[in-house]
Amino acid sequence: MGLLFGPAGIPLSTKKKTPEEGVRECARLGLDCMELEFVYGVRMSPEGAERVKEAKEETGIRLTAHGPYYINLASQEEDKLKASRERVLDTARRGYQCGAESITFHSAFIQKRPREEVLKIVAGELKAILEILKKEKVKVAVRPELTGKPSQLGSLEELVELGRLVKGVLPCVDFAHLYAREAGRYNSYQDFCRVLDILVKGFGKKILKNMHIHISGIEYTEKGEKKHLELEKSDFNWKDCLRALIDYEVEGFCICESPTLEKDALLLKETYLKMLKRKK
Numbered sequence: 354m355g356l357l358f359g360p361a362g363i364p365l366s367t368k369k370k371t372p373e374e375g376v377r378e379c380a381r382l383g384l385d386c387m388e389l390e391f392v393y394g395v396r397m398s399p400e401g402a403e404r405v406k407e408a409k410e411e412t413g414i415r416l417t418a419h420g421p422y423y424i425n426l427a428s429q430e431e432d433k434l435k436a437s438r439e440r441v442l443d444t445a446r447r448g449y450q451c452g453a454e455s456i457t458f459h460s461a462f463i464q465k466r467p468r469e470e471v472l473k474i475v476a477g478e479l480k481a482i483l484e485i486l487k488k489e490k491v492k493v494a495v496r497p498e499l500t501g502k503p504s505q506l507g508s509l510e511e512l513v514e515l516g517r518l519v520k521g522v523l524p525c526v527d528f529a530h531l532y533a534r535e536a537g538r539y540n541s542y543q544d545f546c547r548v549l550d551i552l553v554k555g556f557g558k559k560i561l562k563n564m565h566i567h568i569s570g571i572e573y574t575e576k577g578e579k580k581h582l583e584l585e586k587s588d589f590n591w592k593d594c595l596r597a598l599i600d601y602e603v604e605g606f607c608i609c610e611s612p613t614l615e616k617d618a619l620l621l622k623e624t625y626l627k628m629l630k631r632k633k
């Protein structure tokens with residue numbers, strides 16, 4: 354099966370800017386998947402979700418979803434914590450209704466506390482969330498994302514630890530974020546292989562066949578991620594990243610968050626297929 358490529362959100366070339374038309378546009382463009390962006394809130398209606406599911410079934414485009422930016426599963430304010438929990442749950446519920454197979458979100462902010470403490474709180478919250486989704490029969494993978502800034506929970510090591518504490522939680526591996534949060538480290542073929550080795554050590558080899566990845570161009574400062582860029586305008590070494598993913602025979606979703614969405618998603622897909630062919 355290999356990797357599936359698609360944009361983070363409705364392709365820019367979509368005429369009618371609805372998620373269902375976005376799905377159809379992905380199919381027309383020759384892409385494989387699309388991430389539903391609930392980043393400013395889960396506002397899609399159940400009817401809207403049915404329309405997305407219809408488009409998904411008609412085209413065979415596979416789906417993932419991204420939760421709202423305003424999530425902090427370690428908030429010290431009860432109302433914010435409760436709202437964060439609901440936002441993850443709603444992303445899962447609505448995403449699943451659309452036919453999404455995996456959801457991702459930025460789990461928490463550190464806010465000057467020991468990282469270990471924040472991690473434990475988030476682990477407890479994730480356990481509770483998985484319980485609820487299980488009861489509701491919402492079958493979607495819940496994946497905290499590798500985040501772009503050290504002020505957020507979500508380093509590679511923290512995600513491995515979360516997975517160890519909460520059975521069934523795998524990470525969404527954003528290679529551009531890793532590069533940005535580590536201020537430019539993690540940018541060589543060997544580095545990307547090391548990331549995959551760490552994942553295999555933490556989760557077993559089977560994780561390589563079930564990945565949710567983000568790859569985009571990115572600009573960073575000493576505080577981590579600044580903004581996403583087009584692949585060709587970024588120093589992020591996306592080609593060697595793809596090479597490592599091919600050599601480790603990684604399968605799953607590869608979502609592109611570049612500002613040019615589908616253009617870069619297609620560039621990733623074409624480059625990936627060319628490399629794959631050369632290898633065979």
Ligand SMILES: [Zn+2]
Pocket residue numbers: 419458459498
């Ligand atoms: Zn994200």
